[in-house]
Amino acid sequence: MSDYEIIDSNADNIDGCSLCGNKSTNNLGRRRKADWLKERYAEGLRYKVLRSREFGDVGMIEYAPGSHSWRPVEAEDYLVIHCLWVKREHKGKGLGSLLLESCLRDAKNRQCRGVAVVTSSDAFMAESALFLKAGFVPVDRIPPYELLVKKLQRAAPDPRFTVERKRLPRRYGKGLTILAADQCPYVSKSVGRIAEASRTLGLEPRVVRVTSARASRELPTPYGIFSILHDGRLIAERPISATRFLSIMRKNAEQATRGYRRCASGPAQPQP
Numbered sequence: 256m257s258d259y260e261i262i263d264s265n266a267d268n269i270d271g272c273s274l275c276g277n278k279s280t281n282n283l284g285r286r287r288k289a290d291w292l293k294e295r296y297a298e299g300l301r302y303k304v305l306r307s308r309e310f311g312d313v314g315m316i317e318y319a320p321g322s323h324s325w326r327p328v329e330a331e332d333y334l335v336i337h338c339l340w341v342k343r344e345h346k347g348k349g350l351g352s353l354l355l356e357s358c359l360r361d362a363k364n365r366q367c368r369g370v371a372v373v374t375s376s377d378a379f380m381a382e383s384a385l386f387l388k389a390g391f392v393p394v395d396r397i398p399p400y401e402l403l404v405k406k407l408q409r410a411a412p413d414p415r416f417t418v419e420r421k422r423l424p425r426r427y428g429k430g431l432t433i434l435a436a437d438q439c440p441y442v443s444k445s446v447g448r449i450a451e452a453s454r455t456l457g458l459e460p461r462v463v464r465v466t467s468a469r470a471s472r473e474l475p476t477p478y479g480i481f482s483i484l485h486d487g488r489l490i491a492e493r494p495i496s497a498t499r500f501l502s503i504m505r506k507n508a509e510q511a512t513r514g515y516r517r518c519a520s521g522p523a524q525p526q527p
């Protein structure tokens with residue numbers, strides 16, 4: 256492990272760090288993420304980079320106090336992990352655990368109730384396995400998402416999801432709305448691709464920047480950060496490719512047409 260060190264990033268050194276595997280300062284998503292981080296440090300958020308002398312930046316962990324978490328969870332006085340990631344070639348060497356330990360140490364030093372994390376069996380987030388091995392337990396579940404916690408104070412209340420599925424889709428109503436925060440450096444690329452794809456369907460999307468932890472926690476998904484709404488329905492709850500977006504839109508249009516045909520032909524008549 257002597258090849259590795261954990262860099263606690265701050266406003267002065269973040270521009271020199273790789274952000275979730277992206278080091279290019281020309282990349283819009285990366286630049287936005289760096290600016291986003293610079294506004295978050297004062298709120299107690301930490302973005303730690305795992306740096307190898309030989310291979311450069313190979314992993315990261317990001318966490319925030321529950322009151323400033325961008326995931327829709329109630330976790331007052333807990334630290335909430337937003338992301339944990341280790342580069343593919345370096346997995347299985349204990350590096351994810353190293354990053355997690357540094358968060359748990361921080362939680363102890365800050366005298367927090369514990370550490371919470373949203374995991375998913377979907378490939379976009381860390382799975383539960385590493386956290387379960389480290390003594391976390393599941394406390395809430397919205398498939399494929401799970402909320403896990405490791406308590407440092409035994410009597411502390413369990414964190415829970417606060418996901419409201421219907422309110423926001425209703426508020427935005429008709430048309431296509433993309434809600435996106437700069438927390439993830441891959442979001443802006445996804446927004447650009449989906450906006451382009453939606454124009455091929457004759458739709459002009461309304462793009463809403465999610466600029467506060469509170470607004471992110473109001474999104475209708477346990478992931479927070481990102482949502483696509485269409486005609487009052489949530490159609491994607493994390494960044495997706497243009498192909499996936501078009502496929503969802505096609506299926507929904509087919510379903511709507513089938514529903515219309517059923518209504519137009521009226522109720523089934525009794526057979527003689």
Ligand SMILES: CC(C)(COP(=O)(O)OP(=O)(O)OC[C@H]1O[C@@H](n2cnc3c(N)ncnc32)[C@H](O)[C@@H]1OP(=O)(O)O)[C@@H](O)C(=O)NCCC(=O)NCCS
Nearest residue numbers: 338339340341346347348349350351352379380381384385
């Ligand atoms: C989850 C992740 C961080 C684990 O990193 P890692 O460096 O491979 O983890 P470690 O080597 O410290 O593994 C710790 C333990 O958890 C276990 N573990 C880790 N990932 C596992 C998995 N997917 N399935 C089963 N066990 C797993 C390991 O076997 C190990 O157990 P052991 O100590 O008994 O051998 C890494 O797999 C990853 O980056 N996944 C992608 C996460 C992602 O998409 N993040 C996006 C940011 S939100």
